[in-house]
Amino acid sequence: MTTTTEAKSGFSPRVTLQKVGTSLSNMVMPNIPALIAWGILTAFFIEDGWTPNAPLESAVGPMIHYLLPLLIANTGGRMIYEARGAVVGVIATMGVIAGSDWLIAQDNAAALEKWLAAGNAESAFEALPEVHMFIGAMIMAPLAAWIMKKLDQLWQDHIPAGFEMLVNMFSAGIFGFIALVAGFFGLAPLVNGLMTLLAEGVAALINAHLLPVVSILIEPAKVFFLNNAINHGVLTPLGISDAGTNGKSVLFLLESNPGPGVGILLAYTFFGRGAARASAPGAAIIQFFGGIHEIYFPYVLMKPILILAAIGGGMAGVAVNVAFGTGLISPAAPGSILAIFGVAARDSYLGIALAVLAAAGVSFLLSTLFLKIGKQDDGDIASATAKMEQMKGKKSSVSGALTGAGAGAAAAGAAGAAGAADGSDHTGPISKIVFACDAGMGSSAMGATVLRKKVRAAGFDDVEVTNKAISSLNDEWDVVVTQKELTDRARQRTGSAIHVSVDQFMNSPRYDEVVELVDARNNPDSADDAPTADAEAADAGAGAPAAAASGAHGRRAAERPAEDSAAAAPGTATPADAGAEPDTGEGTEILSPDSIVLTGTASDSATGIDEAGALLVAAGAVDQGYVDAMHAREATVSTFMGNGLAIPHGTNDAKSTIKRSAMSFVRYPEGIEWNGNSTKFVIGIAGVGDEHLVLLQKVAMTFSDPAQVERLEQATSAQEILAIFGDEKE
Template identity: 40%
Template sequence: MDIKVKIQKFGGFLAGMVIPNIGAFIAWGLITAFFIPTGWLPNKELGTMVQPMIRFLLPILIAFTGGKMVYDQRGGVAGAVAAMGAIVGADIPMFMAAMILGPLGAVCIKKIDKFLEGKVKSGFEMLISNFTIGILGMILAIFSFKIIGPIISSATNVAVAGINVFIKAKLLPLLAVIIEPAKVIFLNNAIDQGIFVPLGVQDISQHGQTIFFMLVSSPAPGAGILLAYSIFGKGNSKKSAPSALLIEFIGGIHEVYFPYVLMKPIMFLAVIFGGVAQAFVWNLVGAGLAGYPHPGSIVSFLIMLPKGGFIKVMLGILAGIVGSFSLASFFLKAGNSEEDSEEMGLSDEIGSMLGLEKEDSALFTKDIDTIVFACDAGIGSSAMGAGILRNKIKEVGLDIKVENYAVDKVPKGIKLVVCHKNLYDRARKNLPKAKIRTVESFLNDPVYDILIKELKKGEVE
């Protein structure tokens, strides 16, 4: 497994801990935006909820979710107890500790249960089960209180101090050189949930707003790319770009613009320029959000605005759109002599995208009752892709369910999976016997229609 796939998988695991709890993050963000002293409706009594939620509720939810991902309910309980030591022993929100200790607690109790399997006398199972998790939880809580918490606190303080140096030196926009290309190759979850969410939470606890929640989540650079294709593109790319623009900017599904960058790699410079432009403006005017915007749409940004933050945030959004649009437009107009190059970018190498060279036998429609559309985190692009495929299947009258999952969490019995081509290796590793079809464009990829024809024919090649 190459390093990119490992990072993608790590990012997907981090997202799996954070995304199920986004509702709690939004609740905390709204309480912060409304009721802190500088909020829309300052209320000293209601504002007292902000710190307990950020210090205790959110990290414990993440730790429990991470533990449950590894070892169901017992793993969740062990992970939450283990993380509690670090949470109580630190003065800053322990999100990173929760992401470490939640799965760690689950792994430990899983190994203990396996060791004791078959060795407990009948009638003592419940007693042993409860006391093993209790004793382990105590040990891990003490360990995290004394060791993990202080280590994470020191590392976080160093990271915050380092980034503050960038901010004061007006160099924060340079982070876009890393962030924007990483997003396009599906590493957005790793850098957002792993780095910027913990930093942003701490920043909000100190200042009431943060720029860190906007750097990865902003829809502006992608919107500029799609706007340029809508005006100056050709073929399928021009036709599909307006729809993709609405889905990306309003719906917050950033994955729809990735193919437009990947099929013309010079567009990486355009998204970087857009990211630099928006971060420069935000850093200059002191913009920030009061809560985590998920999904990363303009609607989420507006909901999470701090009091007096509308103009500051929107100036950065506008700068990001103009920055990426201007450079992308230049590249598209300069490449107009390459006849239909963009159209080819969305539809060539169909055999490779379908994975036909890797499949040896056909799968008959009568054997397929469920198709899974998979993405990195199991929501967003996979939900959209599943909806498109579901409608196409319904139109031809086939009785096949279409569901969406995280690529590493697809049930083992699934026989047919659809995912983005960049996730093929992870899908193949998780489901070595399944048929896997890969798409490059989530909106109008020819794979959808090819698959429907195969399903109608009764045989998936």
């Protein structure tokens, strides 16, 4: 009932908090290796470390005060607006760090003056410590990146051709300066006050011997996937600051202790029933040694009273850690017993071991009691896993260990969301679609342009559709579209996304399926006839006829103005005059008349690549090494786009051989064989940055229109070819 109400209202506090926690986690988790490196440096080389070393100790302070917050800022900004957001986010965060230091210096100077005026010795004065700006970075960097993105969208369609680089560089620099000043005077005082308040609150709990009480919040939060907001939003920043001052922090152990979970799993091992009992031993091993706490959540959801066992175990573990004064020198991620001992302070091994045993013991005893005295079914672990995945919003990466391959289907059924039967790891609305290829500049840009047009025509202006190289993907995308040979590589980087494989880039029927899926997920009330085909299944079926648009999707497409259907996606650089010949900013044309051949001499894909590549070499855009890379790319993935078009280009590793962005155009009136397809047009691409994407989008729009393709076939001059690519589509 709660889930249904939340869906109808469009707002869920739980889901909102999950999203906030996920964002915080995504900023911190990639930088955990840097935190571990700092922890090792601290453990060995500070004055009280294993092997004190004064020169190396000098790196401890700068790492925690500057490097680690700026790494988080870089990640946070990149999450919002890629490299541009990362740069602006780091600049803005530097202002927060400097502003915090300036405030601390002012407070210390005033306190010292009062101390001396009272007749105290200067040597006895205790200065306020620095505030490490982890929370500041997690607030300022994404905010600055988001504002930069919105500002770019305001003027991206009004930049004269040839001035893109000038505007982009200066706009980011000027706004970065403004954000730095705003962080210095605006956010720094707020974060200083917040960190002081939180630190005093933790100190008060410790002094009052009440720190174990926090388990009442942490243990239920873990099961409902709210722990990231607590752990990475509060405990990790406070823990790092504490460790920077004291060399260790007990705060890192509040959430990562595997004892409560393993106690519950051991209780099921001995006193459970059915599938739950059979799967519990394996789950316990994964949870204790692998550090994947998520795997015990379904066992709690099968019998919710067990949350009390988790709380009891957590409180026992915290109490022992406090009693023994234990702590970790950096966060333990994942929460494995091996990771915990790997970053434990040198005086904390015994106390941590006893804390884990106490947590597991109390949790085991309470779980056994609840399993014995309460009614226990046969252990429907699949249903409980489905419930967990419904709360999580996507499939669990470890659910297969509990229920086998069928867990995902059960989760989809329990979620009850339209389109959930597509077999993907994603069950919520779709807001981000990426078309990925090996290099991220040719086929993916073409495919993204065609797919973006269809998504916009369906009325989904807020759905981002862009292109990237597979090597730059992370698990932030809702839908990933790739050529079928690349799908497995993309899955390795985006495991929770819906993966769609295509054979052709220009006219694949899978694009219509993606639009239907977006319609079903984003408008569940109007998706009674939502598609149920597996978006990932049977790559060989990519050529099947597309389902006709219907329902709300069809109505939106009919009502939407035609001129809006080709609108560029947010963040795409599109000059006001789309018909202009784009250049690199140095007056050099991307596609010049000298790089256009109306009657090619090649006979197959290999010689076609040679002919298109030779034009790029002759234009001074690449050297021969790039042409070799074009052949290497074709050997792994075909660059045939459909509609008689092939776009050969080099691999991602070959970008260093590109001197400037350029394109070549070769027409074969009789057609040539290209990996089993008849090809009449070959367009070679070499892209340094994004300068060529404007023309490439026009090429995509042209080849998606049969009338325009016919005009290309009948063209009699290079200038006519350029004019066709420059014409606005009706």
